[in-house]
Amino acid sequence: MRDTYVLGISMTRFGKYIEKSLQELAYGPIWEAIGESEVDPHDIGIIFAGNAYGGLITGQESVRGQVIMREAGIGDIPIINVENACASGSTALYLAHGAVASGEVDLALAVGVEKLFCGDTGQSLKALSTSADLEIEGRMGILFAGIYAMRVRAHMEQYGITREQLALTSVKNHDHGALNPHAQYRERTTVDEVLNSRMIADPITLLMTCPLGDGAAAALIGTKEMALRMEKRPVKIRASVLGSFGFPGKDGPSIAARVAKRAYKETNIEPKDVQVAELHDAVSPVELYLYEELGFCGPGESGRMIQERKTWYDGPLPVNTSGGLTAKGHPAGATGLAQVAEIVWQMRGEAGERQMSPLPHIGLVENGGGNVGGETAVVAVHILEARE
Amino acid sequence: MRDTYVLGISMTRFGKYIEKSLQELAYGPIWEAIGESEVDPHDIGIIFAGNAYGGLITGQESVRGQVIMREAGIGDIPIINVENACASGSTALYLAHGAVASGEVDLALAVGVEKLFCGDTGQSLKALSTSADLEIEGRMGILFAGIYAMRVRAHMEQYGITREQLALTSVKNHDHGALNPHAQYRERTTVDEVLNSRMIADPITLLMTCPLGDGAAAALIGTKEMALRMEKRPVKIRASVLGSFGFPGKDGPSIAARVAKRAYKETNIEPKDVQVAELHDAVSPVELYLYEELGFCGPGESGRMIQERKTWYDGPLPVNTSGGLTAKGHPAGATGLAQVAEIVWQMRGEAGERQMSPLPHIGLVENGGGNVGGETAVVAVHILEARE
Numbered sequence: 001m002r003d004t005y006v007l008g009i010s011m012t013r014f015g016k017y018i019e020k021s022l023q024e025l026a027y028g029p030i031w032e033a034i035g036e037s038e039v040d041p042h043d044i045g046i047i048f049a050g051n052a053y054g055g056l057i058t059g060q061e062s063v064r065g066q067v068i069m070r071e072a073g074i075g076d077i078p079i080i081n082v083e084n085a086c087a088s089g090s091t092a093l094y095l096a097h098g099a100v101a102s103g104e105v106d107l108a109l110a111v112g113v114e115k116l117f118c119g120d121t122g123q124s125l126k127a128l129s130t131s132a133d134l135e136i137e138g139r140m141g142i143l144f145a146g147i148y149a150m151r152v153r154a155h156m157e158q159y160g161i162t163r164e165q166l167a168l169t170s171v172k173n174h175d176h177g178a179l180n181p182h183a184q185y186r187e188r189t190t191v192d193e194v195l196n197s198r199m200i201a202d203p204i205t206l207l208m209t210c211p212l213g214d215g216a217a218a219a220l221i222g223t224k225e226m227a228l229r230m231e232k233r234p235v236k237i238r239a240s241v242l243g244s245f246g247f248p249g250k251d252g253p254s255i256a257a258r259v260a261k262r263a264y265k266e267t268n269i270e271p272k273d274v275q276v277a278e279l280h281d282a283v284s285p286v287e288l289y290l291y292e293e294l295g296f297c298g299p300g301e302s303g304r305m306i307q308e309r310k311t312w313y314d315g316p317l318p319v320n321t322s323g324g325l326t327a328k329g330h331p332a333g334a335t336g337l338a339q340v341a342e343i344v345w346q347m348r349g350e351a352g353e354r355q356m357s358p359l360p361h362i363g364l365v366e367n368g369g370g371n372v373g374g375e376t377a378v379v380a381v382h383i384l385e386a387r388e
Numbered sequence: 389m390r391d392t393y394v395l396g397i398s399m400t401r402f403g404k405y406i407e408k409s410l411q412e413l414a415y416g417p418i419w420e421a422i423g424e425s426e427v428d429p430h431d432i433g434i435i436f437a438g439n440a441y442g443g444l445i446t447g448q449e450s451v452r453g454q455v456i457m458r459e460a461g462i463g464d465i466p467i468i469n470v471e472n473a474c475a476s477g478s479t480a481l482y483l484a485h486g487a488v489a490s491g492e493v494d495l496a497l498a499v500g501v502e503k504l505f506c507g508d509t510g511q512s513l514k515a516l517s518t519s520a521d522l523e524i525e526g527r528m529g530i531l532f533a534g535i536y537a538m539r540v541r542a543h544m545e546q547y548g549i550t551r552e553q554l555a556l557t558s559v560k561n562h563d564h565g566a567l568n569p570h571a572q573y574r575e576r577t578t579v580d581e582v583l584n585s586r587m588i589a590d591p592i593t594l595l596m597t598c599p600l601g602d603g604a605a606a607a608l609i610g611t612k613e614m615a616l617r618m619e620k621r622p623v624k625i626r627a628s629v630l631g632s633f634g635f636p637g638k639d640g641p642s643i644a645a646r647v648a649k650r651a652y653k654e655t656n657i658e659p660k661d662v663q664v665a666e667l668h669d670a671v672s673p674v675e676l677y678l679y680e681e682l683g684f685c686g687p688g689e690s691g692r693m694i695q696e697r698k699t700w701y702d703g704p705l706p707v708n709t710s711g712g713l714t715a716k717g718h719p720a721g722a723t724g725l726a727q728v729a730e731i732v733w734q735m736r737g738e739a740g741e742r743q744m745s746p747l748p749h750i751g752l753v754e755n756g757g758g759n760v761g762g763e764t765a766v767v768a769v770h771i772l773e774a775r776e
Contacts, residue, residue, distance in 0.1 A: 001491070021523065052450040055443045059526075061518035062440040062473040063758035066632055066765040070521060075761060076634035076646070080479055081471040085450040091468055095483070102490030103389070130449035133458060135409065138447075244454055246464035258464070370451035373458040377451045378467070 004100040005227035006235045006384070007107075008037030009341045011217035014184040014329030016117045020214070022054050022064060023071035026113040029218035030072045033109070037220045038230050044220070045105025047079045048095045050088035050112040051333040052369075056127040057118050068111060085131035085369030086282065088112060089217060090242075090336030090380035096221045097240040106223050112338075113216035114331035124212050128332075131370035131377070145209060147371050148283045149201035155289045156203065159300035163203055167194035168306045169284035170208045173320050176313055177327025179354035182338070184213045184329030208284045210330040217337035233348045233359075239263040239383040245373035255379045256366060257293040263364075263381040264295070271295030274317065274383075275360035276346050278339035280368040281324040287311075290366060291319070313354045321346060321354050336367040336380060347386035361386050392488040393615035394623045394772070395495075396425030397729045399605035402572040402717030404505045408602070410442055410452060411459035414501040417606035418460045421497070425608045426618050432608070433493025435467045436483045438476030438500040439721040440757075444515040445506050456499060473519035473757030474670065476500060477605060478630070478724030478768035484609045485628040494611050500726075501604035502719035512600050516720075519758040519765070533597060535759050536671045537589035543677045544591065547688035551591055555582035556694045557672035558596045561708050564701055565715025567742035570726070572601045572717030596672045598718040605725035621736045621747075627651040627771040633761035643767045644754060645681040651752075651769040652683070659683030662705065662771075663748035664734050666727035668756040669712040675699075678754065679707070701742045709734060709742050724755040724768060735774035749774050 010032035012025055034041050049065025060067060065081045084091040089112030096108035116124050129143055137147070155161055171191055177183035189207055197206040227234035243259035246252075253261070264270060271294060279290045288302035296317060297305045305311065311319035322328045322342035325335060343363035345351045363384045370377030398420035400413055422429050437453025448455060453469045472479040477500030484496035504512050517531055525535070543549055559579055565571035577595055585594040615622035631647035634640075641649070652658060659682060667678045676690035684705060685693045693699065699707035710716045710730035713723060731751035733739045751772045758765030 023523075055518060056449055058522075059518055060522045061444055061515070062471045062476070063519050063521070063760055063765045064471075066758060066760040067521045067523070070633065070761040075632050077632060078482070078630035079472075079632045079766070080483070080630070083450045083452075083469040083471065084467075088450070094466070095468070098490070098492060099486075102486070102492060104486060104490060127449070130443060130447055131451050133451070133455045134446075134448045135411075135455070242466040242468070244463050244465060244467045245458065370454060372451055372454040373463060377454040 001101045002103060003224050004097050004221050004237045005224060006219055006237065006344050007039060007222045007226055007230060008033035008220040009344050011182055011334065011338045011341050012215045013182045014213045014215035014331055017214045018117060018119060022051065022058060022060060022113050022115060023068045025214060025216040026068045026111055027072055029216045030111055033218040033220045039107060039222065039226060041074060043107045044077060044109050045107055046077060046099050047109045048092035049079065049081050050092035051114060052083055052085050052088045052131065053114060053116060053127040053332065056130065057115050068113065084378045086332040087336055087367045087369030087378040087380050088333040090367040093219060093337060093340065093382065094240045094242045094380055097237050100221050100223060108221045109218065110221065110337060111218040112334040112336060114333040115214045116212045116331055117214050133372045137371055145201040145204055145283060148286055149204045152203060152285045161288060161303040163195060164191055165288065165303035165306055166203055166285035167191040169281065169287045170194045170326055172312055173281060173284050173324040173326040176321050176354055177323025180323050180328060183323040183327050184211050185327040204283045210282050210325040213329040213331050215329060215331040215334045217334040217341055219337050219340060234387050235344050235347050236385045236387065237382060238267045238269065238385045241381045243379050245375045245377050254293050255376050256290060256368065259379045259381045260294045263383050267383055269362060269383055273362050274364045276321065276343060276356060276363040277319050278322060278342050278365045279319055280366055281320060281326050282330060284324065284326040287319060294366060313356055318356055321351065321356065339365045339367055340382060343384050389489045390491060391612050392485050392609050392625045393612060394607055394625065394732050395427060395610045395614055395618060396421035396608040397732050399570055399722065399726045399729050400603045401570045402601045402603035402719055405602040406505060406507060410439065410446060410448060410501050410503060411456045413602060413604040414456045414499055415460055417604045418499055421606040421608045427495060427610065427614060429462065431495045432465060432497050433495055434465060434487050435497045436480035437467065437469050438480035439502060440471050440473050440476045440519065441502060441504060441515040441720065444518065445503050456501065472766045474720040475724055475755045475757030475766040475768050476721040478755040481607060481725060481728065481770065482628045482630045482768055485625050488609050488611060496609045497606065498609065498725060499606040500722040500724060502721040503602045504600045504719055505602050521760045525759055533589040533592055533671060536674055537592045540591060540673045549676060549691040551583055552579055553676065553691035553694055554591055554596065554673035555579040557675045558582045558714055560700055561669060561672055561712040561714040564709050564742055565711025568711050568716060571711040571715050572599050573715045592671045598670050598713040601717040601719050603717060603719035603722045605722040605729055607725050607728060622775050623732050623735050624773045624775065625770060626655045626657065626773045630768045633763045633765050642681050643764050644678060644756065647767045647769045648682045651771050655771055657750060657771055661750050662752045663750050664709065664731060664744060665707045665752040666710060666730050667707055667754045669708060669714050670718060672712065672714040675707060682754065701744055706744055709739065709744065727753045727755055728770060731772050
């Protein structure tokens with residue numbers, strides 16, 4: 001296995017694009033990623049297209065990647081449509097990385113796209129609900145906000161996490177979103193506003209949840225030789241680990257903990273080495289138990305961590321400087337690649353008003369999706385490293 | 389890249405299973421493939437699940453593979469959902485082969501499953517139509533029978549292929565289906581019956597089309613060392629090539645010709661070396677132009693080839709001994725893996741009443757899917773070789 005690098009990466013601003021098709025959304029990021037990579041697009045050897053709900057929302061099923069690439073004017077090479085719920089974009093990246101790492105191709109494109117806003121919230125929520133196991137969660141009539149609420153509530157009760165601490169995750173991510181021109185929500189909020197907004201699934205309030213939205217992102221993955229020929233700071237994919245629901249038992253480690261452990265082990269990177277992270281805050285309070293599961297703090301210490309503002313962009317371990325799913329938005333298929341984009345931009349010094357200083361060397365992305373077998377169905381963890 | 393082998397392969401009989409879920413259909417083939425492979429299922433390193441229309445027909449979207457594997461009792465490892473229309477199963481196989489060939493894992497599972505029969509033919513046809521580009525073919529209101537009819541008609545006019553020759557492809561495949569206990573249709577037919585059956589899209593008649601149906605198939609792909617430990621005859625994957633619609637121009641080679649050419653070139657196998665083939669006869673007459681595109685005969689010679697019965701199971705180059713999509717059935721996500729199952733069974737001498745003699749050494753599988761950019765969206769070609 002050889003090293004792989006992010007040569008080019010791009011995303012649309014996330015938001016509501018009811019008039020645009022999947023292929024119109026994806027066109028810009030695909031060609032921007034190719035453009036900044038300084039490679040010949042004819043050298044792309046394989047394409048992985050991540051999308052979760054296109055069939056249910058737009059009617060275009062099963063050849064979505066081909067339709068996207070027909071619009072982009074690229075064909076003939078293998079195009080593979082991948083779905084893994086809200087981790088579809090990361091799954092495309094996992095396979096693109098693998099194709100280059102194995103030597104199968106020198107250059108692979110990962111593209112992620114989603115249209116979730118269709119003017120009918122019921123239809124959008126119904127599409128999202130199909131990422132749970134219909135025979136189990138489906139028959140219970142439970143939606144994702146409810147699943148997250150149960151986990152957050154258990155975490156609160158176990159460690160005495162407070163509602164104010166939960167709300168601070170949303171305040172932080174909205175602070176970051178206000179600084180990110182790619183974010184769907186660009187307004188700041190306060191603890192009071194968050195706690196007084198409409199209750200969705202106790203303790204999750206409206207301002208803790210991510211919006212429905214649309215968007216696309218693309219990343220071009222290539223070899224070290226290609227990366228060294230670029231002017232931009234090379235960003236290496238140190239680890240790309242994908243895991244699934246298991247059967248961990250009541251007190252076993254969560255899927256995020258298991259997948260992150262594999263990524264740390266593969267790289268000899270420890271949680272304390274991570275300088276910036278993008279985490280899957282589909283509802284912002286999940287950040288807290290993720291801090292613990294990923295080893296950013298000890299068990300039960302996450303509430304204090306957010307209260308001490310350690311994970312704001314100017315803190316010691318910035319988390320979701322993009323605004324996270326909560327403020328940047330969460331067009332499912334695009335999310336994982338957009339998370340990587342934020343880390344790459346922070347490493348290159350291209351993060352504008354939310355830029356960390358000094359530039360980070362080691363970053364982590366955690367992207368989750370679906371719910372099967374009593375836990376998150378899919379978690380992808382990528383560890384990125386910028387060369388000096 | 390190292391050699392990969394089909395260690396275990398299995399499929400359900402194709403048919404109508406309205407009472408069964410995707411996961412109930414997939415359970416048997418998964419465990420049968422594991423059982424005959426004589427490996428420890430804990431050694432499986434990655435799973436690729438191919439399904440095209442589950443979201444539209446059953447409502448289960450985006451985590452279909454996870455739900456299938458939860459039912460099968462296997463989790464924790466990467467599970468990746470792939471879609472490539474009617475070539476979804478072959479795409480799962482392509483990735484499973486790649487994961488083992490690259491050394492990423494020693495053992496990979498490819499599973500394909502589909503439920504297309506839902507009691508409402510309109511809903512099933514609508515689901516199938518989403519494998520074309522909705523903005524182009526979709527706005528023309530054209531379904532796949534119409535797309536195939538135009539290609540078959542052009543082929544007839546170019547080379548003087550007759551309606552009787554078209555009908556013979558259906559007669560042959562129904563003859564084979566009658567001998568295959570896994571086939572959805574097990575009744576023979578005649579040229580007169582085929583030509584007098586209802587016209588679907590001139591010159592395609594009802595008895596030339598594949599049925600709507602359900603089914604599942606699974607293949608376990610592993611290393612040479614594992615294959616040599618088995619009692620069954622080892623079957624090597626010599627080539628696994630995936631191609632997409634390109635922009636070949638009016639007189640350029642078709643996607644099937646381009647993909648097959650790459651497979652022949654990679655392996656130094658020539659068309660004349662192929663001893664058995666399974667081709668994507670979603671409507672049976674496409675077999676004829678495929679014979680020519682794959683090099684089984686010269687341009688315009690396919691009509692004579694079928695008339696001389698050369699591709700019956702007891703002829704010199706048996707094609708679709710399983711009955712093909714026409715008679716065996718075509719639950720899209722399962723089709724590519726079921727095609728491979730037939731070749732493996734012929735090579736092992738496990739094909740029952742339709743068994744070729746002597747056992748073939750070299751076999752080819754061609755599986756197509758969708759329609760984008762004016763041609764088939766995806767074609768996968770696999771070349772299999774059985775060791776002496």
